[in-house]
Amino acid sequence: MEELTINPIQQTFGCPACATQASAGETFCTTCGYPFEGTEQEQRYFLSARDLKTIDLEAAEKQIKRASNALFFIGGLTFVFGFVFYAMAAPSEKIAILITNVILAAIYTAFGFWCKSKPLAAIISGFSLYVLLIIINAVLSPLTIVSGIVFKIIIIGFFIRGVKAAIEADKLNKELNVNRAG
Amino acid sequence: MSTGRDDLHTDEIVLSTCIGCGLPLTTGSKFCGHCGQGQNIEDPGQSERKWQSVRQVFIFFIICSIICCVFSFVDYFQTLTWSIVADGLFASLSVTFFVLNWHRCRSLLLWPNFSWKRLLVYCSIAIACSFLVGFMVDWLNKSLFSKTFSYYYFYSRYRYGKEMAIFFIAVMPALFEELGFRGFLVTKLLDITEEKQAILISGFLFAIMHRSMLSLFWLIPFGIWLGYIRVKQNTIWYGLCIHFCFNFTACVVEILQSAHYR
Numbered sequence: 001m002e003e004l005t006i007n008p009i010q011q012t013f014g015c016p017a018c019a020t021q022a023s024a025g026e027t028f029c030t031t032c033g034y035p036f037e038g039t040e041q042e043q044r045y046f047l048s049a050r051d052l053k054t055i056d057l058e059a060a061e062k063q064i065k066r067a068s069n070a071l072f073f074i075g076g077l078t079f080v081f082g083f084v085f086y087a088m089a090a091p092s093e094k095i096a097i098l099i100t101n102v103i104l105a106a107i108y109t110a111f112g113f114w115c116k117s118k119p120l121a122a123i124i125s126g127f128s129l130y131v132l133l134i135i136i137n138a139v140l141s142p143l144t145i146v147s148g149i150v151f152k153i154i155i156i157g158f159f160i161r162g163v164k165a166a167i168e169a170d171k172l173n174k175e176l177n178v179n180r181a182g
Numbered sequence: 183m184s185t186g187r188d189d190l191h192t193d194e195i196v197l198s199t200c201i202g203c204g205l206p207l208t209t210g211s212k213f214c215g216h217c218g219q220g221q222n223i224e225d226p227g228q229s230e231r232k233w234q235s236v237r238q239v240f241i242f243f244i245i246c247s248i249i250c251c252v253f254s255f256v257d258y259f260q261t262l263t264w265s266i267v268a269d270g271l272f273a274s275l276s277v278t279f280f281v282l283n284w285h286r287c288r289s290l291l292l293w294p295n296f297s298w299k300r301l302l303v304y305c306s307i308a309i310a311c312s313f314l315v316g317f318m319v320d321w322l323n324k325s326l327f328s329k330t331f332s333y334y335y336f337y338s339r340y341r342y343g344k345e346m347a348i349f350f351i352a353v354m355p356a357l358f359e360e361l362g363f364r365g366f367l368v369t370k371l372l373d374i375t376e377e378k379q380a381i382l383i384s385g386f387l388f389a390i391m392h393r394s395m396l397s398l399f400w401l402i403p404f405g406i407w408l409g410y411i412r413v414k415q416n417t418i419w420y421g422l423c424i425h426f427c428f429n430f431t432a433c434v435v436e437i438l439q440s441a442h443y444r
Contacts, residue, residue, distance in 0.1 A: 028218035030211035035218055095326055100395045121379040124236070125386045131240075132247050132390055139251040167232045167374070174222045177212045 017047060018177075032177055053172050060169040064123070067162025068115035070155050071126045075108030104133075120166035127159040235373040242279050242366060243387060249275065250391060262340060269354050276362030286369050290418045301423060304411070308424040312431035315400045322396055334436035344437055351433045356426035363388045363405070364412040364421045372413070381409035404428070 011024040020031040027037050032050070035042050082101025089097045107129065114122035134152065137144040198207045202219030213220050253259045253268035280287050323331055337347040363384055371380035385405030389398050408421040 022215075026215035028213055028215055030208055030213050030215045033213035033218050033220055099326065103395050103398065118379055120375050121383050124239070124383055128240075128243055128387055129390055131244060132251075132393075135244070135247045135251050136255065136393065139248075139255045163236055164233060167229050167236070170375075171224050171229050174224060175220065177222075 016043075017050060050176065053176055057169060057172040057176065060165040060172065063161045063165030064115060064119045064169060067119070067123045067126075067158050067165070068112050070158040070162075071108050071112035071115065071122070074126075074130065074155065075105045075112060078108060079105035104129075120163065120170065123159055123162040123166055127156075127163065130155065130159070232374045235370045238279070238283075239367060239370050239374075242275070242362070242370075243391075245275055246272065246362070246391060250393060254393060262337075262346075265336070265350070269350055269358075272362075273354065273358040276358040276366065279366040280361050283366055283369060286373075287365050289416065290365050290369070290412070293417050293419045295415065301420065304420055304424050305427045308427040309431045311400075311404070312428045313435070316432050316435055318400070319397065326396075332436050332440065334433060334440055338440055347433055347437065348430065352426055352430040355429055356422050359388070360408070360418045360422045360425055363391075364408055364418050368409055368412050377413050381406055381413055384409045 012021045013024070014020070015022050015029040015032060015034050015036075017034040018029060018032040020029060022029050022031075022036065028035055034046055038046070078101050082098055082105060085101065086094050086098040108126060111122045111126040111129075134145070198211075198221075199205060200207055200214035200217060200219055201221060202214055203217040205214065205216045207214060207221065212222055249268060249271050253264060253271075258264075259268070320330060323329055333351050334343075334347045337343040337350070340346060367387065368380055368384045371383050374380070375383070385402055385408075388405035388408070389401035392401055394401070408424060411420050411424070412418060
């Protein structure tokens with residue numbers, strides 16, 4: 001176990017867990033909760049519990065990254081298919097189809113980027129838009145529900161796991177005292 | 183979320199105290215230096231409650247989407263009777279979800295810190311925005327699609343068309359969209375996430391629910407503004423008045439335009 005070295009002039013020392021400067025009178029680190037005066041076993045338990053939470057946080061961030069990639073992927077597909085549908089559409093509908101798909105692609109891409117700072121809001125918003133479009137297409141042409149069903153299930157799976165992971169990451173960030181950028 | 187933390191008020195400095203041992207905390211402490219208690223830790227069941235709230239938000243959103251899409255896009259339902267049925271279903275949905283969360287939502291039916299001045303300012307902005315948005319949407323529709331669009335046209339062929347248009351375009355959406363989106367939805371989103379994100383999500387969901395890609399440019403800011411007022415004032419009444427003024431202005435403009443061209 002790392003020994004605590006107290007600065008005799010300022011009466012401060014670095015926390016072994018998070019390296020924050022702590023004052024000599026403190027029993028626990030005010031930044032991470034490390035028990036300075038705990039037994040060796042308590043200190044080891046604290047560090048291993050913190051490591052486990054860090055691993056959980058990394059796993060949650062991986063799920064968030066997948067949801068973010070799903071948003072980018074749908075954005076890209078919408079953009080490409082926007083031009084395909086534009087080429088295939090009747091002249092009177094061409095401009096409406098192109099504008100709709102370009103705006104949708106831009107929204108999905110923006111949510112993909114927003115995922116880095118506010119994952120929960122970005123995934124919920126992107127997921128809602130995706131579900132709404134599935135419903136609109138299903139009402140206009142019921143057979144579209146089954147077309148690409150596997151792809152839709154996979155994407156929805158990424159979103160659901162992304163939302164759960166964002167909630168979990170939020171909790172772990174608070175417990176580990178980590179502030180997400182933005 | 184309340185942390186249950188007490189504050190010690192000295193002459194000028196406010197010192198926070200630990201939620202575990204009650205001793206004063208040093209400024210910016212995330213953990214108590216005396217007992218090690220985390221000061222910003224969620225309850226053990228908080229994540230599960232958040233996930234339940236997410237599910238409720240999605241159930242509301244999906245049912246709302248199905249009602250709106252079916253009655254808007256299926257030709258069979260393009261009659262006055264079915265339009266009334268659709269409005270009735272949406273109203274029932276909003277009321278049901280609001281009542282199901284009555285203990286959390288009921289305070290929104292009160293009107294704390296009522297101010298005529300504030301109400302007048304909000305309504306004036308809403309009316310001005312309605313004129314501006316109406317003009318811009320009309321211009322965009324004519325420029326891009328070479329056509330105009332009127333909500334009033336649907337009701338104009340019926341007896342009492344003007345009265346019905348005002349009721350179904352201005353009164354019903356203002357009342358039940360506010361109850362559903364600013365009442366139920368924002369409250370649930372505030373359970374899940376922080377204020378700023380809750381306002382942004384509700385604004386976006388409100389905007390896409392209108393199913394018009396072109397209108398997103400004004401619906402998103404409008405939804406965010408209504409959400410912000412709901413959170414700031416902790417009531418749905420300001421939003422309801424703003425929403426009514428906005429839709430009423432648009433409706434009256436359409437009725438006047440219709441009379442002019444006739």
